[in-house]
Amino acid sequence: MKGMAKDGNASGKSAGSNPQWTVPSIPIDSTELRVNLEQIRQKTGNSGDIIIREFTIGGSEEELQAAIIYVDGIVNNTTINQFVMEVLLNVMLSNEQRTLNDLVQVITDKIVPIGGLKTLVQWDELYDALLWGQTILLIDGSKEALAIATSGGEVRAIDEPGTDTSIRGSREGFVESLTTNISMVRRRIRNPNLWLESMTLGQVTHTRIGIMYINGIADDSIVEEAKRRLRKIKLDSILESGYIEKMIEDQSFTPFPTVLPTERPDTVAANLLEGKIAIMVDGTPFMLIIPAVFNQFFQITEDSYHRYDISVALRLLRIVMFIISMIGPSFYIAATTFHQEMIPTQLVISLVSQLEATPFTAFVEALLMEVIFEILREAGVRMPKAIGSAVSIVGALVIGQAAVQAGLVSTAMVIVVSLTAISSLATPVFSIAVSARLLRFLLMISAATFGFFGMILTLIMIIAHMCSLRSFGVPYMAPYSPMMHVKNSQIHAPLPIWMRHLVPKLMKKPTTEQVGDQDGT
């Protein structure tokens, strides 16, 4: 036996003795098949789903020992059987081929009829490939292993996206498989400039990350910055893109998101075309788009599909609803507690008659109702689908109505809170609706203590905070402020052709102009 493989692993098969999380990048240094296989068995603890199939590669005089290793469940069994096993078992190697050192190379070049073949020399590469559904071919007498692309296995079928449904536009949503997701984007942008860079993150999970951008449109400095930040991530596990989102955002001490998650390939494609970068994480259908500014959280891809009058109107409506969801209860509290002369007389009269019956101050009432609503919302989300709708209807009607009749809250408050809640649901992206929910409480407190004065001051501070945010260098509140001028942006303002030169610019790199041969409707 030539040399024991030195990989610092604990000898022995027990899993309890100091396993290493990461596989060091040590080259395979034994040419003996038996040794290598033994190592693999040890490392994987003889897991039942890792299949090691030893065989001999067909030939005349000397038998050539070989083995394939694959993980059952994430490989395509047909491919293995037909294109690997059958071929290898039936191949006839000439003598000289057999004695060559680069037998693996020969097999690669001439024998195995599969597209993705890669020669591996390091252990970490080997495990990586293995756990990604590739079949590893080890040959006795060679230090090299061959990784054969045979990924397969059950994945979720492409279905409607769970969160971002649309009236018009494609019904495809991302799935959990990275390759499928990447392919969905590729199918929309069939341009060689659409580049993909891969990375593996997560010390334990070894999750594969993909970064896609269109070279020539995307700002190179932002791409570099993104890659830099990703490389700095030193987590054990990356189970979802949210883990990454938190690590790469500009500022964590803010309630506002600076990264846009999306489940839709057409959104990703539209954003890529505007120079943004998509980060894809295996195992989750949610892709991240960076850089993301405030305006993007109120845009749905459909805005570009529908006609502009309705898109612009709806976009404004969404922003207005966001604002309502933030200042709704505080407005009510400020008006009824400090500025009673502002309310029309008739309304004041009916408010007083309602509030006679309730024991709490406006602020406490509002707080109570908001908390109840949050509870209802959380409960509704966790419910199994069968009971879900019933509970939410029951919750809303019964609890709201009953609370009013029991004299706990006033009808006006119920209306205010319901309006706020519905407004917050109108916000397309969940992460920013959440910021409104949180800031709402802050504003309620300031309204309860200092009326409109407090509310306005707090609003100014919030907006100043938003103005100071940057997403990968891009000011968060662009294009509202600072207003910079450039050509098209379907995302920021889907305007008719003749108006497009008025649209403000966001990123410094000029986007490619859309070839204007439309018939200017």
Added chain:
Amino acid sequence: MEKAKISPRQLLILVLMFEIVSAIISGFGAEAKQDAWITAILGMLGGICLFLIYHRLSLFYPDLPLTEYAKKILGPVVGRIVALLYVVYFLFNGSFVVREFASMAVSFVFTQTPFLVIIALMLLSVMYVIGKGIEVLSRTAELFFSVLLLVTVTGLSSILTSGNVNLQNLRPVLEEGWLTVLKQSIPSTVVFPFGEIIVFLMLFPYVNKPQQVKKTVITGLLISGSFIAFVTMLNVSVLGADLFTRTQYPLLTTSELIEGRALLERLDVLFLVTAIVGVFFRIGIYLYATLIGAATLFGIPSYRKLMIPVTMVMFICSIAMAGNYVEFIYTGLRVVRFYVQIPMLFIIPLILLVMGWFQEKKKLKSAK
């Protein structure tokens, strides 16, 4: 000095917010009665003249704020004194604005609250935003500007359609004659609010297109002057000369008189909102000017270190300024106007201009 940059558009918005708001709130030109709007226009013209002086001054050293080139023009000793004077001047003006606003808030809305609290809250918020830098302040101003515009348009159109406007109230025009009007405008309306534009001399180094500064500020002054004149005309035509002179806050009274359309009826709160936002930026600019001036004067690299002490001084100054409202008005209108504003806004800049001009000529000669 920080590395920020603001665009001419942002500068315009800052000028507009700065000039318009305070004048709308307080009793402006009340001594001229129904001719107050004429004093507004005259004040605007005077202010533009003053600004031309200031701008020419800034051209000597376009990258430096006022306090810095005072040092350069007048020499290290005198220059430093002058710079210190201006720092204190801006600090005082800022406290004045805070106090004015707090008095209004207390007489209008927060009748039971000690105005100390109002001042404290306002200063804390301003401090927070200023701490983020002039760029953030300008961007926030940009955002709020559209809101304010909407509010203003709503308010003004409600007033116009309320049926209370009686143009006859503006007559007789120039009842007291040109001379009286001039006597009142030059000292008071040129100084407030137009002369205060001198504060912006501290901000010019930040503008990313310096050649547009002159045009931008003059446009801002023109717009604000016309707007103030318009609002004053509106006030007089609704209230009549007598009531206009007697109310502390004419626009407030005017908006109280609107009725008819149920929703637009009770707009006094809109008035409060406009006041808060506008005053916020006014104080912000003054505070920022003070901080930058002090930081460059005392050689402190980052103005943020001075934020808390300067804000506290402003706080105390605004409270100690006067014991009650009457004293406050008296101080502001009589004492300050003559003994403080005139030297700071007229005399010293003129001296700086003249000396700077000589200095430049010397430099050109020695360059040859």
Added chain:
Amino acid sequence: MARLCLSIVMIALLTGCWDSRELTDIGFVVAMAIDKGEKKNIRVTVQIVNPINVSSSQGGGSPMPLPPTTYSAEGNNVFDATRVLSQKLSRQLHYGHAIVLLVGEDLATTQGIKKLFDGIERDSEFRPSATMVIARGTTGEEIIKQRTSLDNSPAIKIKKMVAETEKAFGENIDEKIYQVIQAIVSSGKEPTITGIQLDSTNKEDKLMANGIATFKDGKLMRWLDGNESRGFLWVLGRVNSTLLTMDWNGQPHTIGIENIRTKSSFHSSFDKSGKPIIEVKIGADANIGEVDVPIDVTNPRLFLQIERLYMQAVHDEAVATIKLMQQQKSDIFGFGEVVHRDHPKQWRTLKRDWNDVTFPTIEVKVKVEAYLRNTGLRNRTIMESIDNS
């Protein structure tokens, strides 16, 4: 650091809000009446919104109107009296919704109204746009305590009624507090305020508007009624809709003209002796409202004749009121203001004795231009058809 933040937050929350008031702690004053006091100078009555009234009407629509909730107190002046009121109330008074201010006739005649307004004006809550009325033939307190059938409270009824009747009938004037103050302060105009009195014929809802009170030197001087008050409104151009009946060929009250809108303008000039001349131009648009004589209204000449008759009628009413007020030495029209605006220099000497000396002697030329527009939905008259058939 965390402790610092926490203490700041606690300070902010605990020091709380000096000015915050819960809606249930507030008594919303919708109307205030000022009368002459028995024991002290002034007696103030406030009407407060009673939520129970409202909610019961929302619940089942009870047909019985509930009497409004009122409280009275006496004091040395208005401000003083309102403070005494707090002894009787479980709520803090809030004047932001006060829409009506009543002054009792008694008080207006004896003490006058000049001293009543300063406190009201200064207050941050009381809106100067509230309607002002004089309680006629009774005290303001009585008026405020009345039940109403259609409206929730007397305050709303008075406010709406005064506004509506100015538009619909033209014999009352809708004056707001700030307009009254403007008139009091000005030496070229005297205030005029509508009167509210009790109509004994209607059991359920006794409030009605009747007459215009004219003042001199802040004291109530004389009531204008019927055509007198309408004449006043003609001069001001504030008559909208009214019905003016004229005689035709000796038959009294046979043609009724329905006025639609009026406009007026004033001009002042001086005659050779330096006496002011005021020119009043009144323009009215009207329709034929009722014709009870058998004439052919479709005849254009006849139509024009009616129009001229109308102009004359309007002219006469206006002139009558002007002459009356000249006798009374009170310039309620604002002619003095007109002279002030047109000729400020001369006004300076004239304004001192305007009401007593100059106004009674000035010449006022009234010129009326009326336009009859159409005849309604019918053309010829019924009477004519009766005669012809």
